[in-house]
Amino acid sequence: MEVVITSGAQESAQFAADAIEQLLSRKPDAVLGLATGSTPLPTYDELVRRQQAGRISFARARGFTLDEYIGLPADHPQRYRNVIEQELVGRVDFAPGAVTGPDGLAEDLPAAAAAYERAIAEAGGVDLQILGIGTNGHIAFNEPASSLASRTRVQPLAPQTRSDNARFFDGDVEAVPRLCFTQGLGTIMEARHLVLIATGEGKAAAVRQLVEGPVSAMWPATIMQHHPHATVLLDEAAASQLEHVDYYRETYAAKPAWQGL
Structure with a gap:
């Protein structure tokens, strides 16, 4: 795992966008894993700027979102299909239908989860997965005690997650759905590069x-310690409790530029 301490959200976004730009330059038909929430928004804004400037194109790329609320109406602004359309997909040159997410309105939820898992595999797997982290250590909606080998499934949301996400629902925690679809930790770990x-x-x-x-199901994101290519981009505040922060700075400063992220 590589830990990079940045000057703030904008520099983190530039690092993440650099990784995606480099990926698309060598593999224009790359498969991207797209997170929602507030954390990746500066990255998506940076990608939009680069696409509009002609530096990158998503025309041959595909994308899969990490998760989706179950039961929100199709036109609800917090339905993740709508969020990713508004924040990224509709602002760049993805082909129609190139980005998809789990169907939170499916009649057969287990079948929909299995179908989404198959769709990722049939696309060749995710090349680069953007991730955030919850205050309780979840990635995607894999809450504490999730199996470290879990696959795409229906997941009840923890009270802490619903409380954290109430800000997207006008502060009303009761408006936050109790169930979601999420890619599993095992699914996420199959992506070739994780960028959190x-x-x-x-x-x-x-x-x-x-x-x-320690790696523990009680802190689901810790499974990333077992990934062969995981990058963690942190601002000073997010890195403030790390014991070895000086080491992370020194090792990144000594890294050859040609390695990239």
């Missing part, structure tokens, strides 16, 4: 566990 972004002091405890704690 964390900003703010509120994420510092989860980041400490992610980077320096």
